[in-house]
Amino acid sequence: MSVLVHVATTLPDASRFSTLRHAAEQANAKLAFLQGGEPTLTHTLDILHAAGVREVRLQPVSTDNLAYARSWVGRVAGHWYRQQVDPPTIHFGRRTITGREAPLSSAAWDRPPNYRHHLLVCRGPRCSARGADATSRALAQALAQHKLTDEDVLVAQTGCLFPCNHGPIAVVHPEGVWYGPIRPTDAERLVRKHLADGQPLTDLMLDAEHRLPEGET
Numbered sequence: 147m148s149v150l151v152h153v154a155t156t157l158p159d160a161s162r163f164s165t166l167r168h169a170a171e172q173a174n175a176k177l178a179f180l181q182g183g184e185p186t187l188t189h190t191l192d193i194l195h196a197a198g199v200r201e202v203r204l205q206p207v208s209t210d211n212l213a214y215a216r217s218w219v220g221r222v223a224g225h226w227y228r229q230q231v232d233p234p235t236i237h238f239g240r241r242t243i244t245g246r247e248a249p250l251s252s253a254a255w256d257r258p259p260n261y262r263h264h265l266l267v268c269r270g271p272r273c274s275a276r277g278a279d280a281t282s283r284a285l286a287q288a289l290a291q292h293k294l295t296d297e298d299v300l301v302a303q304t305g306c307l308f309p310c311n312h313g314p315i316a317v318v319h320p321e322g323v324w325y326g327p328i329r330p331t332d333a334e335r336l337v338r339k340h341l342a343d344g345q346p347l348t349d350l351m352l353d354a355e356h357r358l359p360e361g362e363t
């Protein structure tokens with residue numbers, strides 16, 4: 147028996163579960179997540195292996211970065227393959243997984259980077275409904291524009307951080323400054339002022355008493 151598996155590769159895919167599952171059902175495929183969602187790719191492979199499936203075809207979906215998908219779907223599948231007794235044949239595009247794929251660990255991933263700021267960006271359900279996807283993209287673009295790397299600002303996307311009424315929410319550590327709502331048009335100013343120049347933005351802070359009027363930046 148051969149089984150097609152759609153592999154959702156990006157972190158925001160977890161919030162698109164219904165859409166992705168529908169697409170998988172239409173293609174008579176299983177759905178698995180590389181990150182952020184369930185079932186994970188390795189758990190899906192476990193289930194298929196236990197069910198006696200002898201051939202698996204992996205197909206990355208919902209990604210605009212095929213190089214990333216090729217690298218990480220292959221690595222994770224190879225990691226799983228190496229740990230099995232009599233694993234099924236796994237096809238991934240034109241490749242067949244052999245177990246000789248690059249490992250999941252590397253000296254570069256042994257320690258956290260020496261970052262100055264830790265930026266938590268909420269991707270919970272209410273922030274997502276209020277536009278956290280566009281805010282998150284705008285923050286990433288502003289970080290790139292100001293040439294801030296993981297050594298300057300380590301970004302983590304999170305589930306609900308609780309003050310959903312003010313979403314989209316973001317938090318900057320080590321200062322512990324909470325911001326919200328952050329609109330895409332706020333992103334560049336937040337990155338420039340706080341993350342590059344070290345000056346927190348009082349008008350965007352949660353519960354700021356002197357919030358600027360809507361549309362004013």
Ligand code: FES
Pocket residue numbers: 268269270271272273274305306307308309310311313315
């Ligand atoms: S969903 Fe973002 S704070 Fe709750």
